[in-house]
Amino acid sequence: MYLHSLQPAEGAVKSRKRLGRGTGSGRGGTSTRGHKGAKSRSGYSQKSGFEGGQMPLQRRVPKFGFKNINRVEYKAINLDVLQSLAESTGETVLNFDFFKAHGLVSKSNKVKILGRGELNKAVEVHAHAFSQTATSIIEKAGGKIVAI
Known part of the structure; x- marks a missing residue:
């Protein structure tokens, strides 16, 4: 086998339609575009969502509310989860990599x-945000909070 002898498998490659190449080709004349009208002309392009003058779907369906583009979504982890993890693993520093690993x-x-939940072990917790109750419970247990 040589590079110059390689060719695609039988039926794997189709030849393109040659439009407007005479009536004998079966695709001459109107070149499969039908007769007259905007769609038969060159340069025609329809606006996306245009439904021929009918009220388009995006205007028929009611809309309400808004999405705040500045919203920051957090993954919530409660203290009872931290307590069970700290007990089972024996770790005292719970950081992002620790949460990801578990x-x-x-x-x-x-x-x-x-x-x-409760926390009765002194642990150092690294996270992006803390609720006030979580902060007070962690510090009361002798732990430390670190904002990432």
């Missing part, structure tokens, strides 16, 4: 620690 967050998430 499947609580993915690399694009931001972490917020919330105050549900």
Whole structure:
């Protein structure tokens, strides 16, 4: 086998339609565009969503509310989860890599620690945000909070 002898498999390559090459080709004359009208002319392009003058879908469907483009979404982790992780692993520093390793967050998430549950172990918690109750409970248990 040589490079110059390579060719595609049988039926793998189709030849393109040659439009406007005489009536004998079967695609001469109007070149499959039909007769007259805007669609038969060169340069024709329809606006996306145009439905022939009928009220288009994006105007028929009601819309309400708004999406705040500045919204920051956090992945919430509660103190009871931190307590169980700290007990099972014996770790005292709970940071983003630790949460990621235990499947609580993915690399694009931001972490917020919330105050549900108890914490009776002194741990150092690294996260993007903390609720007030979580902050007070962590510090009361002798732990430390570090904002990323």
